[in-house]
Amino acid sequence: EVQLVESGGGLVQPGRSLKLSCAASGFTFSSFPMAWVRQAPKKGLEWVASISSGGGGTYYPDSVKGRFTISRDNAKSTLYLQMDSLRSEDTASYYCARHGIPGYKTPSWFAYWGQGTLVTVSS
């Protein structure tokens, strides 16, 4: 059974940093691209970042580019999201997600999602 368990969320002041983690199990982590998707309270879904299976390729929307960094440790089956220069508009639940196709460089759907971790940016 695929499991994705996020951690690291919490209350943080604007301008500060936070690092999220996602522990993966139930599949060959090193074979699949991974992603982070967020959802502001009572709002829709927004893709935040994706990383290739080997970690060499990373992708971001303009809203977080230069502030957020996605990374992975395949030996530990763990995905990370380093969030710097946080803003109030970054307040959201952050979901770790596994892409649908192993080993591909092109984007695909999100086949599995974690339960999410809440990040609140406020003074």
Added chain:
Amino acid sequence: DIRMTQSPASLSASLGETVNIECLASEDIYSDLAWYQQKPGKSPQLLIYNANSLQNGVPSRFSGSGSGTQYSLKINSLQSEDVATYFCQQYNNYPLTFGSGTKLEIK
């Protein structure tokens, strides 16, 4: 960026009815489209990928169709457990983008 316009924003239907949710892409996405179901207080779950492929374990009353810029999700024989918000998502190109969601309620 590819814009995904989803309709309707909300929908109320009776048990056993058939419902349709539409998603319009701002450009051709070549069937690179997924549908997700998000029940209240839960994380999203994949229903459909490649516009019409049913994810393992998803009931067959769910189906997807479409091509080019127009796509739809159909739910046959609506059940109480189908109460949720439904999202479409394109993965033809970065940035990956979602529709704004359709909230489905039982009448």
